[in-house]
Structure formats: structure tokens, C-alpha cells
Amino acid sequence: MGRAAELAALARALAAGRLVTVTGVGGVGKSRLAVRAAARSALPDGVWRVDLTPVLDAEFVDYAVVEALGLTDHTTRPPRETLLEHLADRDLLLVLDGVEHLVDACAALVVDLLGRAPGLRVLAVGRRPLSVAGERLFPLAPLGVDEAAELLRVRAAQQGAAPGDGPAVRELCRRLDGIPLAIELAAGRLGALSPGQILRRLDDRFRLLTGGGRSALPRHRTLRTAIGWSHELCTPQERLLWARLSVFAGGFDLEAAEYVCGGSGLPAEDVLDVLSSLLGQSMVSREETPAGPRYRMLDTVRAYGADWLEGTGDAARVRRRHRDWYLGLATSCELEWFSPRQREVAARIEAELPNLRGALEYSLAGPEETHLGQYLAGSLWFCWVGCGRLSEGRRWLDQAVGLDTGRTAPELSRLKALWVLGYVAVLQGDTVAALTALQECRTRAERAANATALAYAEHRTGCLALITDDVTRAETLLRSALERYQEIGELNSNVLMGRVELAMTRAFQGDLADAVRLCEEVYRVCEDHGERWARSYAQYVLAYAAWSDGDPARARELLTECLGSSHGFRDLLASVLSVELLALVTVTEGHAREAAVLQGAAERMWPSVGLRLFGSAHYNAPHELCEATAREELGDERYEECVREGARLSREEAVARALLRPASPDGLPAPRGPVPRAGAPARTAKPAASPTRKGGETTG
Known part of the structure; x- marks a missing residue:
């Protein structure tokens, strides 16, 4: 609304320069303007948007861009090389949305990409510029009073309210500095309060300046004050949920919110009603995804909630529950991978990757949780191997097995991480790393009398022999592993892959009839269980x-x-x-x-x-x-x-x-x-x- 001139100006800036950064206060509408302007691009290879808001670690900036471009790389090379190779001969617009908390990493990436990909243009969006040579800044100002008042009326109508166009509405928009997010928050209250009532309450809060320090820029104070005012108007349960929802990275679903955020002061069964209330106040948004309905908070709103969560002294407990939920999700998805729900599992895991990364970071940050991080990294083998994320999986697995879990930690977690690391390294062609991990897994499994880990270590060692043309040894190892699987009653996608790999050894030795027999058996089992990947x-x-x-x-x-x-x-x-x-x-x-x-x-x-x-x-x-x-x-x-x-x-x-x-x-x-x-x-x-x-x- 009211951005026609800005859209035209941004389009001209994109036509004139290869790097344009839209800057402005939080909530001013930078992302919406950038997305709308990018949609007008006529570059042959299209427009690709990277949402960097859920990315907390600068190390994952390159991975986020790789994923947004739909690239898959199974090798050990850094994701930067994958990007440089892909973009070298393409003419496209890359939108990096939310760079302010990752400025150094984004600046280094942009300089590298623009230097090696002559057809690339970059539109960055953030509260801070990247400050690199050739950057054209596009500061986005707030809405004028007329446009802001129109936005307020439209958003209020969506809530079933009609504030009119009186002086109180225009004064309210002026006091909110025309910042769209602040106006939307105010509109969310118009069902219960009149514009005049909101203005009086807002005036009190502005005088107190409890929403931001005096050293902050005026419009940053305005937004934080508007958010703080809205926070004050929330019920105790709404405040609790707001704070606890801040632990989610990216989106979340209702079941996750009920488990993670339920507890003292907010029973799990009340979460839906309270979430619906926050949704109506524009604190939370709802979106439809391939994984089903999901919710998310704007980064500015989430950051405010995170501050409050720290203040409650409950942050550690809520983060632990977040990790526990996603550990449970990974465990159940690993089981469901061998089922007719395989595609649903793949979509669910893709939607939850930001949260799974957060759970991995939390677990691998301290020695007391490391074994859970190892188990989580291992349980996600189907994501790393089956869903095209070998490179990221290798990073997590290397980190997990490189940490000391202590003598009291369960050996099972390390064994699982080791054989999965060996499997990933085999597929990447990294034979030294594969042998190292698989030999350690086998030695530890024999010492611990862990028949399952021993079978997996032997199986993946057989795979390594297969791709290095040691076919006779591959057949011996694979047959032994399959016998071990049968003895312990193991049947899943990994076991079926073992049978296919055994069939390949038979085919390579000239016995296609036996290879066909083995694969037809696999085919029938897959049909019985709805398995599609193996x-x-x-x-x-x-x-x-x-x-x-x-x-x-x-x-x-x-x-x-x-x-x-x-x-x-x-x-x-x-x-x-x-x-x-x-x-x-x-x-x-x-x-x-x-x-x-x-x-x-x-x-x-x-x-x-x-x-x-x-x-x-x-x-x-x-x-x-x-x-x-x-x-x-x-x-x-x-x-x-x-x-x-x-x-x-x-x-x-x-x-x-x-x-x-x-x-x-x-x-x-x-x-x-x-x-x-x-x-x-x-x-x-x-x-x-x-x-x-x-x-x-x-x-x-």
C-alpha cells in the first residue's frame, strides 16, 4: 500500500547496479517491498529468495543459499564452491532477506559471488548495509499519514472493526511514525479499543520510554514501544506463550507449540486458544506449507519475546523442551521413513530443518548433552542421505563424533553417529574418513556387544568395497551384514538397500539372474511397506x-x-x-x-x-x-x-x-x-x- 513510487525507484536501482540493499527500521516493510520489486525482474534464470531470519550461525549462510536455490551437493567440497559453480553462467536475481545479524558473512559471500558470477544481481534486505564496494543503498522510509491510515483501516476491517478516518486515527498513525508493523499491531486491538483509547495508552508508554533506551534511534524506539505496549495489553498467558514461542527458529506447528510452550502458567490444552489470540493481534502469522499449517513470528516480535523469556528465568527449561521435541520428531520420522508416509516425512523434515539445527546446536554446545546431539545427528541419516543433504549431514556428524561424551554417556549414541558418518563419507567418496569411522564403530560395537551397530558397520564397509571395485569382498561383507540383520530382526530401508547392493555385486560378477531375484524380493517388500526410496x-x-x-x-x-x-x-x-x-x-x-x-x-x-x-x-x-x-x-x-x-x-x-x-x-x-x-x-x-x-x- 502506498509504495508505487518506491517500487519504481527500487526497480531502477536494480537495473543500474548489481548490488542493492534495502535498509530501514524493523517493521517498515523492507521484505514486502523487496519481494514485490523482485517479482518484476525479467532475468532469464529467475528470482531466488533466501530467508536468513532463521539462520543463527554465520556458518550456515552458504547452506541456506544452496538450499534456497534448490541445489544438492553430495561431495565434501564447501557449499561456497557449489554456489560459485552453479551461478557462474547464470543471469538471476538473488534476494538475501534478513542480513542484519549476519552482515560480515553475507558481505563476504556477496563479494565472492558477484566477482565470479557476472550475470548475478543481488538484492539484500536488512536494517544495516553490507558496506561493500559497489553497493547501492535504498533506505525505505515509513508510510505517509494518508497511506498509514488506509493500512490501519484495511487491517481493522479484517478484524471486523471500522475505525473511520477521524483525527484520532491520523494522530495514531503519526505517533506510530507510519511504521507498517506498528500500525498492524495497533489494528489488532481495534476490535476491543477505539483509536482514541489506543492513542491515550500509547501516549503514556511513549512518555515512560520503557520500550527502548534513550540512545536508540527514534523510529527504533517507536517500534519497540509499540511492541511493548501491545505486550502490556496481553494477558499473562499470552505473554507466556509469546516468550516461549521465541525458542522456535523459523516456523512451527501446533503440536510442537503445545509441547514446548505448555507448562507452569499455561497448560498445553490452553495453547491453541492463546495462540489464536496472538494470531488475531498480528503477533503470529499462519501459513500453509507442504507439511501442513504452520505458524511463525516476525523476527522483531520474536526477539522481544526472547528478551522476556530470559527475564523469566525459564529459558533453559524451554530450550531443553524444544530440543527434546525435535529429538522425538527425528526419532519418529526415522521410523516412519520405512512406511507409506515417506514423502510426508521428507516434507516435514524439510520444514523443520531450522528447528532441528537449533536442537543440534543446543545439544552439541555442552558435554552433558553431547550424546543426545550424536543420537540426533545419527537419527537424521535419512535426511542427510535420502533427501540430498550429505554435505550438511557430514558437518554435523563430524562435529558430533569429534566431541568427548564422557565415560558415563550411552555408547549407543556414538555408535549410531559413527556408522552414519561412515555411510555419508562412503557416498562422498571419502574413503579414508569412511574407513576410520566404520573401523571405530566396529571396534566399539564388538567391545560393547552391540549387534546392531556391528551389522551397520559391516554393511557400510561392504558398500565402500563395492564402489571401489572390490566386488568379492563387498559380497562377503554384505552377506554377513544381512545375516546379522536377520538374526536381530532388523528390517528397514537400510536393510533393503543392503540387499540391493548385494544384487549389484552379483550383477557385476555376471549373475544377472540372481541380481534380479534379489531386487524383486526388495521390490515386493517395498510394496508391502509403502517404501519408495530403496x-x-x-x-x-x-x-x-x-x-x-x-x-x-x-x-x-x-x-x-x-x-x-x-x-x-x-x-x-x-x-x-x-x-x-x-x-x-x-x-x-x-x-x-x-x-x-x-x-x-x-x-x-x-x-x-x-x-x-x-x-x-x-x-x-x-x-x-x-x-x-x-x-x-x-x-x-x-x-x-x-x-x-x-x-x-x-x-x-x-x-x-x-x-x-x-x-x-x-x-x-x-x-x-x-x-x-x-x-x-x-x-x-x-x-x-x-x-x-x-x-x-x-x-x-
């Missing part, structure tokens, strides 16, 4: 078997479902393996040009996974076969041209392209079946029937 890896093996059996149509069907599932989970490894195999299927179908494009797309994806095809001769065989066939049909020059075309595709474009069946052949003769070559797995027996679809249902 199933996608089983589909990958079954697709290769179908292609080897001369049925590229069936192979494409399996790979299409595999890629759709893995991409939905942000599992970059399964995604790129699927694209690689789809390229082979595509060239077999007579589409050599499209196959080369897909190989180029996969080539661009691999650096975010690690060493291409693990540097393994066995994993590399389908790629080499596809390349040889496509080169023969296209010629070297045209093949390389198609690869370059594929390398220009973004990850989303590459996946969409891979899922789209080519319309017509290239006009070149297509092989009738697989083209044998040295090093490729050979079939020794005809594989069993792959799962087929009948009547819309998947059957074995």
Missing part, C-alpha cells in the same frame, strides 16, 4: 536387467519411475544413475542424439555427487557402452555437440528431458539388443520376470 535403487538394477534381456521399453518404464521418485526425494545419486542408464536405453531405441544429450546432462550432475560413477569400472560400463554406440552413429563432432547441449541443462531441465520419451528415432539403425563389450556384465542366465503393472497396481 525401491528406486531396486528399480535401477531391474531396469539394467530388462535392457540386457532386450526389453528397452520395460527398462524405460522402470527408470522413469525410479527417476521421478529419486528426484522427488532430492536423492542426486539415484537421479544421475537413472539418467546415465536412460541414455543407454535411449541409444538402444535408436535415439543416439538424445542419448548423447542425456550423457551431457549427467556429466554436469556428477560434480555435485562426487567422482563420476565412483571411478568404478563396473558402474562405468553402461556409460562407456552408450558413448561408444552414440559416437559410432553420430560421429565424434556431432556427439560432442550433443553432449555440450546436455551440459547446458539445469538439473530440473535434465530430469524433465530424461523423463520425456523421444518422439521419433534419429533415422539411424538401432541395435536389437544390448551391444556386448569387454568389462560389461554378461548374462549367465535369463533373469526372472520383472515386476509388472496390472490394473494400475504394481505386482511382483
Whole structure:
């Protein structure tokens, strides 16, 4: 409202400079103006907004940007390198919203990115400038009296009130300095008080100046006074909830609020009514997300509540309850990962990442809580591995196992963190770190007679042998681990992945029939339990078997479902393996040009996974076969041209392209079946029937 001139001016500033920072007092509407102005950008690669408000640690600024850009990186390289690689050849606008508490980290990031990405523009939003060379400042002034009065009337109408346009309304807006947040807080009270009553109460508070120190800037005092005045008008229960809600980072749901904030003076069963009251007063906002309805507080309001929480002497207890809730959430989500709710779990964990990070920071900050931090970092293995956050998971796991928990701490927590760290390091191709963690896990597990940790350590050591082409040892270790799982009654996504990995060892040794048998068993178990993540890896093996059996149509069907599932989970490894195999299927179908494009797309994806095809001769065989066939049909020059075309595709474009069946052949003769070559797995027996679809249902 009333920002047309500012919008036009900000658009001109963005057109003239590569770095613009919108500054102004809290609550003046910086974020709304920036988002609206950014929406007008016509840069080819779009606008990407990064909400830095929930980020408390400067170390996570780069991770927040990586996540906002939808990037996934499984390697050990720093997230800054991932950003530089991604942005190097793109023309886009990056909106960094809420930089004031992370100015140094944001300034260093912006300087680095702008220096290496010529097509990048940055719109920063904060109460303080970044103070770097080339920065154009855009100070945002409060609303004029007319605009402020209109905002007050609109917000009041949403509360069912009609304050009119009398002198009291205009005077109230003047006294609130036209700050939109202060006006919205006042509008939230117009259902119970008249503008004149609010003005008289506000006048008293301004005279007392209890909302801010005399050294503060006048408009900072105005906002804090308006918030403090609204706080004074709250009931004791509303004040308690306001203070306790301040422990949440980012958003939260009702169940979390009831558990964390319930207690002395505010029973859990009263939290909903009190939360609804704060919602009506604009202290809390509600939003719909893929994880369901969630609530959040503006940072200014949250900070005020945090000050009050410290003053109550209850901060430590509430933070501990916050950690306990998210430890419980991670534990239940780990169990539910092996269920039909896998996608819901992934969405829930993504929504709760800021709070989970807060719980990890709290637990790993002191020795008395370290074992809980280790357990939490280990329990989130499905988030790190299955949902494309290996790099962040590695950071937490390294920190967790690097801390001494003391002799009295439960060994279980450290053992879990160790095998998960080993698993993450295996997938990152960091063999030294993987072996170190897994050997320590095995030694400690044997000493503690912990059969579960021993099975996991052996399993992941088998995975390491598999990707380093020690196939015989991999088979021995994986069979032993699966026997251990059976003895202790362990059945989950990890166990099913162990069976798929065993199937890969059989395929690499030439026994595709046995590989198919193992993966069909996995497929049936996945169908029984609604599991989709491990199933996608089983589909990958079954697709290769179908292609080897001369049925590229069936192979494409399996790979299409595999890629759709893995991409939905942000599992970059399964995604790129699927694209690689789809390229082979595509060239077999007579589409050599499209196959080369897909190989180029996969080539661009691999650096975010690690060493291409693990540097393994066995994993590399389908790629080499596809390349040889496509080169023969296209010629070297045209093949390389198609690869370059594929390398220009973004990850989303590459996946969409891979899922789209080519319309017509290239006009070149297509092989009738697989083209044998040295090093490729050979079939020794005809594989069993792959799962087929009948009547819309998947059957074995």
C-alpha cells in the first residue's frame, strides 16, 4: 500500500547496479517491498529468495543459499564452491532477506559471488548495509499519514472493526511514525479499543520510554514501544506463550507449540486458544506449507519475546523442551521413513530443518548433552542421505563424533553417529574418513556387544568395497551384514538397500539372474511397506536387467519411475544413475542424439555427487557402452555437440528431458539388443520376470 513510487525507484536501482540493499527500521516493510520489486525482474534464470531470519550461525549462510536455490551437493567440497559453480553462467536475481545479524558473512559471500558470477544481481534486505564496494543503498522510509491510515483501516476491517478516518486515527498513525508493523499491531486491538483509547495508552508508554533506551534511534524506539505496549495489553498467558514461542527458529506447528510452550502458567490444552489470540493481534502469522499449517513470528516480535523469556528465568527449561521435541520428531520420522508416509516425512523434515539445527546446536554446545546431539545427528541419516543433504549431514556428524561424551554417556549414541558418518563419507567418496569411522564403530560395537551397530558397520564397509571395485569382498561383507540383520530382526530401508547392493555385486560378477531375484524380493517388500526410496535403487538394477534381456521399453518404464521418485526425494545419486542408464536405453531405441544429450546432462550432475560413477569400472560400463554406440552413429563432432547441449541443462531441465520419451528415432539403425563389450556384465542366465503393472497396481 502506498509504495508505487518506491517500487519504481527500487526497480531502477536494480537495473543500474548489481548490488542493492534495502535498509530501514524493523517493521517498515523492507521484505514486502523487496519481494514485490523482485517479482518484476525479467532475468532469464529467475528470482531466488533466501530467508536468513532463521539462520543463527554465520556458518550456515552458504547452506541456506544452496538450499534456497534448490541445489544438492553430495561431495565434501564447501557449499561456497557449489554456489560459485552453479551461478557462474547464470543471469538471476538473488534476494538475501534478513542480513542484519549476519552482515560480515553475507558481505563476504556477496563479494565472492558477484566477482565470479557476472550475470548475478543481488538484492539484500536488512536494517544495516553490507558496506561493500559497489553497493547501492535504498533506505525505505515509513508510510505517509494518508497511506498509514488506509493500512490501519484495511487491517481493522479484517478484524471486523471500522475505525473511520477521524483525527484520532491520523494522530495514531503519526505517533506510530507510519511504521507498517506498528500500525498492524495497533489494528489488532481495534476490535476491543477505539483509536482514541489506543492513542491515550500509547501516549503514556511513549512518555515512560520503557520500550527502548534513550540512545536508540527514534523510529527504533517507536517500534519497540509499540511492541511493548501491545505486550502490556496481553494477558499473562499470552505473554507466556509469546516468550516461549521465541525458542522456535523459523516456523512451527501446533503440536510442537503445545509441547514446548505448555507448562507452569499455561497448560498445553490452553495453547491453541492463546495462540489464536496472538494470531488475531498480528503477533503470529499462519501459513500453509507442504507439511501442513504452520505458524511463525516476525523476527522483531520474536526477539522481544526472547528478551522476556530470559527475564523469566525459564529459558533453559524451554530450550531443553524444544530440543527434546525435535529429538522425538527425528526419532519418529526415522521410523516412519520405512512406511507409506515417506514423502510426508521428507516434507516435514524439510520444514523443520531450522528447528532441528537449533536442537543440534543446543545439544552439541555442552558435554552433558553431547550424546543426545550424536543420537540426533545419527537419527537424521535419512535426511542427510535420502533427501540430498550429505554435505550438511557430514558437518554435523563430524562435529558430533569429534566431541568427548564422557565415560558415563550411552555408547549407543556414538555408535549410531559413527556408522552414519561412515555411510555419508562412503557416498562422498571419502574413503579414508569412511574407513576410520566404520573401523571405530566396529571396534566399539564388538567391545560393547552391540549387534546392531556391528551389522551397520559391516554393511557400510561392504558398500565402500563395492564402489571401489572390490566386488568379492563387498559380497562377503554384505552377506554377513544381512545375516546379522536377520538374526536381530532388523528390517528397514537400510536393510533393503543392503540387499540391493548385494544384487549389484552379483550383477557385476555376471549373475544377472540372481541380481534380479534379489531386487524383486526388495521390490515386493517395498510394496508391502509403502517404501519408495530403496525401491528406486531396486528399480535401477531391474531396469539394467530388462535392457540386457532386450526389453528397452520395460527398462524405460522402470527408470522413469525410479527417476521421478529419486528426484522427488532430492536423492542426486539415484537421479544421475537413472539418467546415465536412460541414455543407454535411449541409444538402444535408436535415439543416439538424445542419448548423447542425456550423457551431457549427467556429466554436469556428477560434480555435485562426487567422482563420476565412483571411478568404478563396473558402474562405468553402461556409460562407456552408450558413448561408444552414440559416437559410432553420430560421429565424434556431432556427439560432442550433443553432449555440450546436455551440459547446458539445469538439473530440473535434465530430469524433465530424461523423463520425456523421444518422439521419433534419429533415422539411424538401432541395435536389437544390448551391444556386448569387454568389462560389461554378461548374462549367465535369463533373469526372472520383472515386476509388472496390472490394473494400475504394481505386482511382483
